[in-house]
Amino acid sequence: MQTRVxxxxxxxMGKPMAKNLVKAGFSMVVHNRSRAAVDELAALGAKPxxxxxxxxxxxxxxxxxxxxxxxxxxxxxGRDGIKEGxxxxxxxxxxxTINPVVSQSVAKELAPSGVAMVDAPVSGGEKGAIDAALxxxxxxxxxxxxxxxxxxxxxxxxxxxxxxxxxxxxxxxANQIIVGINLTAIGEALVFGTKAGVDPQKMIRALSGGxxxxxxxxxxxxxxxxxxxxxxxxxxxxxxxxxxxxxxAKSVGASIPMAALVEQVFAAMRAGGRGGFDHSGVITFFxxxxxIQVRKAQ
Amino acid sequence: MQTRVxxxxxxxMGKPMAKNLVKAGFSMVVHNRSRAAVDELAALGAKPxxxxxxxxxxxxxxxxxxxxxxxxxxxxxGRDGIKEGxxxxxxxxxxxTINPVVSQSVAKELAPSGVAMVDAPVSGGEKGAIDAALxxxxxxxxxxxxxxxxxxxxxxxxxxxxxxxxxxxxxxxANQIIVGINLTAIGEALVFGTKAGVDPQKMIRALSGGxxxxxxxxxxxxxxxxxxxxxxxxxxxxxxxxxxxxxxAKSVGASIPMAALVEQVFAAMRAGGRGGFDHSGVITFFxxxxxIQVRKAQ
Numbered sequence: 001m002q003t004r005v006x007x008x009x010x011x012x013m014g015k016p017m018a019k020n021l022v023k024a025g026f027s028m029v030v031h032n033r034s035r036a037a038v039d040e041l042a043a044l045g046a047k048p049x050x051x052x053x054x055x056x057x058x059x060x061x062x063x064x065x066x067x068x069x070x071x072x073x074x075x076x077x078g079r080d081g082i083k084e085g086x087x088x089x090x091x092x093x094x095x096x097t098i099n100p101v102v103s104q105s106v107a108k109e110l111a112p113s114g115v116a117m118v119d120a121p122v123s124g125g126e127k128g129a130i131d132a133a134l135x136x137x138x139x140x141x142x143x144x145x146x147x148x149x150x151x152x153x154x155x156x157x158x159x160x161x162x163x164x165x166x167x168x169x170x171x172x173x174a175n176q177i178i179v180g181i182n183l184t185a186i187g188e189a190l191v192f193g194t195k196a197g198v199d200p201q202k203m204i205r206a207l208s209g210g211x212x213x214x215x216x217x218x219x220x221x222x223x224x225x226x227x228x229x230x231x232x233x234x235x236x237x238x239x240x241x242x243x244x245x246x247x248x249a250k251s252v253g254a255s256i257p258m259a260a261l262v263e264q265v266f267a268a269m270r271a272g273g274r275g276g277f278d279h280s281g282v283i284t285f286f287x288x289x290x291x292i293q294v295r296k297a298q
Numbered sequence: 299m300q301t302r303v304x305x306x307x308x309x310x311m312g313k314p315m316a317k318n319l320v321k322a323g324f325s326m327v328v329h330n331r332s333r334a335a336v337d338e339l340a341a342l343g344a345k346p347x348x349x350x351x352x353x354x355x356x357x358x359x360x361x362x363x364x365x366x367x368x369x370x371x372x373x374x375x376g377r378d379g380i381k382e383g384x385x386x387x388x389x390x391x392x393x394x395t396i397n398p399v400v401s402q403s404v405a406k407e408l409a410p411s412g413v414a415m416v417d418a419p420v421s422g423g424e425k426g427a428i429d430a431a432l433x434x435x436x437x438x439x440x441x442x443x444x445x446x447x448x449x450x451x452x453x454x455x456x457x458x459x460x461x462x463x464x465x466x467x468x469x470x471x472a473n474q475i476i477v478g479i480n481l482t483a484i485g486e487a488l489v490f491g492t493k494a495g496v497d498p499q500k501m502i503r504a505l506s507g508g509x510x511x512x513x514x515x516x517x518x519x520x521x522x523x524x525x526x527x528x529x530x531x532x533x534x535x536x537x538x539x540x541x542x543x544x545x546x547a548k549s550v551g552a553s554i555p556m557a558a559l560v561e562q563v564f565a566a567m568r569a570g571g572r573g574g575f576d577h578s579g580v581i582t583f584f585x586x587x588x589x590i591q592v593r594k595a596q
Contacts, residue, residue: 185479214512255587289553
């Protein structure tokens with residue numbers, strides 16, 4: 001029998017993901033707080049549902065793609081939530097980027113109903129979601145990961161089983177630690193050099209040749225040199241992830257001085273009205289401090 | 299007429315560089331504070347000299363490769379220094395990594411004697427020096443860079459003219475900002491994930507697939523997973539560079555909060571007797587804080 005899939009959370013990421021599952025031939029039931037995205041999916045053949053509970057009562061596998069930890073807790077465990085419609089043998093796949101400690105506590109609440117859980121946050125952004133080219137970092141029991149795999153294959157390209165539940169989320173957060181810090185390092189270094197009189201374009205070329213090179217430098221140099229910080233991935237969202245990292249580090253007993261500093265730098269970006277910038281726009285924080293603009297120095 | 303080249307500072311980097319110049323056919327005069335390296339070069343045909351002044355009085359181009367800013371100031375401007383033996387038309391190439399503001403002041407002191415200066419720090423380490431495969435970032439007037447180019451070609455592979463005097467050094471420091479921060483980010487993120495229960499090897503594989511990837515992650519993962527922090531490039535030397543960055547940032551009016559934090563982390567590494575570790579060994583700082591070892595968690 002065909003797998004019936006429920007999808008809750010049809011936002012910037014969730015909507016194209018749900019569409020890709022429809023295209024792959026899964027029988028879909030969808031729910032979203034605002035109606036427009038539900039109608040769009042319904043036009044493609046998905047069945048609308050009025051609540052997470054209503055979704056859960058009709059499907060084998062439930063996927064959520066929600067903004068943050070409290071949303072997942074509410075949708076899974078709250079009134080008219082997944083738990084109220086759940087039955088034994090179901091699989092719950094949360095693909096949101098949330099605090100993995102919350103993932104683990106939600107799984108514990110669902111276990112008595114016989115619902116297994118996989119946490120599977122993604123990277124690759126809206127474009128990766130539309131192109132079914134996401135990188136998916138999944139945590140859960142091996143048999144649950146195997147069961148989720150055909151769905152992941154309709155959504156992404158690089159699919160990694162990291163280990164038990166929560167390890168998907170922790171890997172995503174480790175990723176966000178490195179990316180946030182590397183982008184901030186690039187901003188700090190390029191403003192330092194530019195302020196000292198070095199041509200930023202030549203500097204990027206020289207830095208790319210050695211140990212200072214990175215995917216961030218490769219992908220974001222053009223934005224930095226043009227000063228066009230249309231997202232991409234917003235400072236606001238990366239700030240949310242840094243907050244999660246902060247909480248998760250406290251829970252597991254790790255110390256994250258560098259990420260904590262980047263969190264404060266991103267907080268300053270938001271206070272300055274730049275939360276909507278691409279995260280590479282963090283360079284403007286250093287430009288302001290040094291009273292110089294890299295794009296004008298070329 | 300053949301270019302006569304003086305070389306002052308025959309240390310870990312300077313000795314193989316001077317040897318490569320001898321091999322390339324330059325007529326060499328060499329000086330070093332301790333005698334053994336001088337004898338080694340003399341056996342290859344270089345002429346020993348008793349002081350920087352004595353070197354300068356016999357050559358067309360003088361190269362220095364010294365530990366730090368005060369050494370370059372002393373050798374160039376001090377008693378029995380280059381300035382005392384200098385004559386108009388000579389070229390002084392400093393390849394040490396020093397404060398570029400000091401390079402600029404040394405150049406100003408030498409200018410009345412008719413000596414032009416190029417600052418040309420390198421990256422690539424001892425191996426790059428031995429293999430004549432250094433990356434050379436040079437600052438100076440175009441005609442002086444052109445004059446230095448045949449020498450650079452005997453020493454390195456990637457040779458970039460960055461701009462006026464000092465821009466070589468500032469580019470090298472920007473490089474060291476990014477490398478120091480990226481390595482610290484990798485340490486912080488891998489300890490965070492490992493403490494949370496993620497397998498470090500799987501985590502590195504997943505992180506390498508996306509925006510978190512970097513030359514540092516590619517080059518240093520093996521050291522991190524084995525826990526073998528034989529240098530490579532020592533924490534002690536990178537700490538010296540972070541001190542230079544600190545001073546240079548103050549001089550030019552740039553703010554470097556991230557590099558300043560890394561400077562303090564490296565200071566803690568040295569206080570803990572780990573100044574001789576490869577700079578990727580900064581991960582042990584985070585391991586200590588979290589009471590875990592990444593290499594044992596695999």
